[in-house]
Structures are given as C-alpha cells and as structure tokens.
Amino acid sequence: MIETLQGNLTAPENSVRIALIASRFNELIVKELIAGAQDTLIRHGMSEQQLILVRVPGAYEIAHAAKLLAASGKFAGIVALG
Numbered sequence: 001m002i003e004t005l006q007g008n009l010t011a012p013e014n015s016v017r018i019a020l021i022a023s024r025f026n027e028l029i030v031k032e033l034i035a036g037a038q039d040t041l042i043r044h045g046m047s048e049q050q051l052i053l054v055r056v057p058g059a060y061e062i063a064h065a066a067k068l069l070a071a072s073g074k075f076a077g078i079v080a081l082g
Contacts, residue, residue: 020051058082
C-alpha cells in the first residue's frame, strides 16, 4: 500500500497572509488563473484581507518576486501564476 500524506483544507488564523504573484503577460489567461486561485483560497476560509496580489511583467520575473516575498517573512505561502 502507498503511504498517503494529506493536509487540512481549511485556512489558518487571520494573521496568516498568502501572496499571489501573477504575470501581466497573456492577461486573457492569467486573469482567470488569479480568479481561480482567489476563489479556491476564499472557499477554504481565507479572507480577501489575507491575500495580496503582486503583478510582474512576465513569467521570468515571477521567480525573483517570489524570492523577495519569501525573504520578507511576511507570508505563509506564495502562489505563482503565469
């Protein structure tokens, strides 16, 4: 039998923040990715006040923005969309 690790699908306390990083390139697709990520996080108990959206020019800049956000220590999670 395969060992299964499974997490809880409820958001932690209100002090936790999640950063969404999204590229501005290919807005037609990326705007739907943003909407889906926000919807999923809110459905699992996050509030809009706990989310921050960071826009970057393209996919190449996502990694740099993620590194800066992670180094800040202000976010419990980072979601990259691009």
